[in-house]
Structure formats: structure tokens, C-alpha cells
Amino acid sequence: MSEQQNFDVVVIGGGPGGYVAAIRAAQLGLKVACVDAGLGKDDKPALGGTCLRVGCIPSKALLDSSRQFHNLLHGFADHGISAEKPKMDVGVMVGRKDKIVSQFTGGITMLFKANKVTPFYGFGTLHKDNVVKVKQHDGSEVELKAANVIIATGSDSIELPFAKFDGDRIVDNVGGLDFDKVPKRLGVIGAGVIGLELGSVWNRLGAEVTILEALPSFLAAADADISKVAAREFKKQGLDIKLGAKVSKAEVKKDGVHLTYDDAKGEQSLVVDKLLVAVGRRAATAKLLGEGVAVKLNDRGQVEVDEHCHTGVDGVWAIGDCVRGPMLAHKASEEGVAVAELIAGLPGHVNLDTVPWAIYTEPEIAWVGKTEAQCKEEDIPVKTGSFPFAANGRAVAMNEPAGLVKVIAHAETDRVLGVHLCGPNVSELVHSGVITMEFQGAADDLARICFAHPALSEVVHEAALAVDKRAIHKAN
Secondary structure: OOOOEEEEEEEEOOOOOHHHHHHHHHHOOOOEEEEEOOEOOOOOEOOOHHHHHHOHHHHHHHHHHHHHHHHHHHOHHHHOOOOOOOOOOHHHHHHHHHHHHHHHHHHHHHHHHHHOOEEEEEEEEEEHHHEEEEEEOOOOEEEEEEEEEEEOOOEEEOOEOOEOOOOOOEEOHHHHOOOOOOOOEEEEEOOOHHHHHHHHHHHHOOOEEEEEEOOOOOOOOOOHHHHHHHHHHHHHOOOEEEEOOEEEEEEEEOOEEEEEEEEOOEEEEEEEOEEEEOOOEEEOOOOOEOOOOOOOEOOOOOEOOOOOOEOOOOOEEEOHHHOOOOOOHHHHHHHHHHHHHHHOOOOOOOOHHHOOEEEOOOOEEEEEEOOHHHHHHOOOOEEEEEEEHHHOHHHHHOOOOOOEEEEEEEOOOOEEEEEEEEEOOHHHHHHHHHHHHHOOOEHHHHHOOOOOOOOOOHHHHHHHHHHOOOOOOOOO
């Protein structure tokens, strides 16, 4: 092992939490190292974590490509646009995705150089006295010591014991991004974000997609009015979503993957060509802690932290998917900034109540804050207003009239408690709700702001107006 190297901050993990924390700490004048074990498709080190390499960014690239193809087949005729015998070259589509990933992983490397962050490529283990030992990809080891260590190791796909990933017939999100052709029959276990997004990609390209969801309700985390609209639109698109379907067996045979599941009607069977397992993710903390390290893990493998992401061990922090809170890239990034600033003696804070969620299907789904059901469970008196995209001029002109926006406000104070959306570009529109809630705004504040016309964001405005039954472009 080489001589110990000293830093002010060592970050373990180069994903959207880790690399952002490293850059921000370096901006604040600290000497920073970032340890990351991620490899790209070329087996070379690639910063960016799951999000950039095999998650958020590549999935959006495929969603956009498949959306263009689907519109060419089914939507452009309404605009007077026609094309004869269009076809999709899956290899070119996947290659475009890979190029985008390479562009951004390389971009982080350049940012590290610009900010004087020192990268170490390999697996990092935290030992006592804030020492991080790194087993590099070439087999050599280095030892780093820092006043502060930030754990940002992210998460891994959950593997089902009866459906082990083989990288070919049974895959996780990594394999689901890299099919070399459109499967005739695609099975998906789990109707969450990954299952819906990747299911949508291959469904648009012609696959028969069946999604098996163990829960009895669709998108239980979303507001009921939003999930109802989304389910209706997905059914129109041909996504076969089976609820209350608990899979118990997956056997790979010559003619496909044979699935056995139970639903309200009893035992059922299904044969698919490819199976995507998307039942969630777990904190990637295996073999992270050396002997005698006092950092604690909970029963889910998450690092235990306080409201400031501190572990209780002097100088050791943890952020992102490996701690409590939503497993979202932007949440990890904000925690990374907050911790870097706390280390530098500045105030740092993340409000988990205003972290937005987004699902990039078509229509898109997004929300921030509480659902109406959550408010009811907590005995919070509420009033609500909603407005459909079908009554919005811009949405209709775009030929995307499906969906609605719902605003939930406290019945007595009018403070906005949640904004829930399903429709075109709502991953952008949700931030009207985020900003309003961050500034503790009321529904009336949103209602009294002048929105551009024609614009999709007018639906947010009208929903806020509808809270007090004064929407203009629908009956109250």
C-alpha cells in the first residue's frame, strides 16, 4: 500500500450526491478526494453513479427516442404529417443513449479537474479515524485520511430470490436499457418509476408489455386522482398492468421466461421473452464499513443520520440513496451541497417535504408534498382544486390533452400542502408547487400570479383558482 494521503474531505461515491458534494466542497476551498468504483460499458472508470450511467439520463434518452417513433406512427397524422413504413434501428437508438452518457460522465471528469478534486477509481471502505482504504481497479490499494468523510454510495437493484439477474433473459434497469432488439413479449415485475418508464420505452417500439404489481392499487405514492388518470392513459397505450399480482416463480426455458403469479382469481401463468425486475432498490452499503467503525446501519442497510446528514461519528456524514428519504438524484445532490457547506462552517439545509417526484412516462406524472389521503390520515383539514389539460389551449394545440393538475391547500390557512400533476411536461410544471411550498405560499398566492398565455403552466394557475371555486375556464 502506498503512503497515506491527506485531504480535508473524502467522498465515497461519485454519483449525483457524491460528485456534487465534492465539487461544492472544493469550491469552498477544501482539499477534496472522491472515490468511485463505477465502470462504463467500455469497462473504464465512469463518474456519475447509477443515475448518469444506467439510470436517469440513459432512460430519458430512450424515452425520447421511443416517443418520437411512437408519435410518427400514431400522432403525426393528426398534424397532417405522414411517413411511409417507418422503422426503428434499436442499435442506433442505444448508441445515441451511450453517447449521451459518455458525454456527461466525461463532463464530470472535466469538472473535477476544473475544481481540483482528486478522483480515485475503486472500492472505498471506511475505517476508524476517518481513514478510507481504496482498492483500485488495477488491484493496488491507497489509503486516504480526512477530517471529514461523506458516504454517498447510492443504491443497488433489489434481486428476487426466484428471479436472479442473468443479464440476458432476466434483467434489472441496466439490462433493460440495452436490449439489442425489441422483445416481442416483455414482462415487468413492479409498476414503479423504473417499471413504468422502461415498460413505456419498449411498448412504444412494439413490445407486448405486461406489468405485474403486487400492490392492489396503482401508484400508491401518488395522489389517487392522479394515479387514476395515469392508469387510464397507460391502458389506452396498451400497457397491461395487473394489480395484486404476486409473482412466485420465474423459470428460464427455451421458449421464454415462464412466470407464475397469484392474483384475486388464483394462480396464473405468463410467458415472456424478457423479464425486467423493478421491485425497488436498497442502500449500497455492503462491505462499506471496516472493523470498529461506529457508524450505524438500520435494518434496511441504510446509514443512520440526523437531520443534517451527520452519522453521530465525528467528521462522518452520509447522503443520498444510502440514507433515509426518497431515493432521488436531486435529493442526493441537495444533501451533498448542504453537507459540504456545513463542513465549511456555513448553514446547510434540505427540506425533504418539498422534494419533487417525477415519472417521465407519457403523460408525465409529478408531485410535491402531501396527497389528499395523507392529509386525511393526519387529520389535516384541506380544500382542493383541479383543472384538466383538455381545457388548456396549449395542450390541445400540442395534441396532448390528457391529464390534470390538483392543488391541495390547508382549509383554514390556505397554505399549499401539495401539488399533483399528470400531463405534458409536468416534470417542469411541478416546480411552481415546489417554490410556492418552499416560501410557505398559499393557493391564493398562486391564483393571483399572472401566467403567460397560451402556456401549459396555466393549468397550475387554474387549479389554484379552483381551490376557492373561482377557476375561469371550467365550471366550479
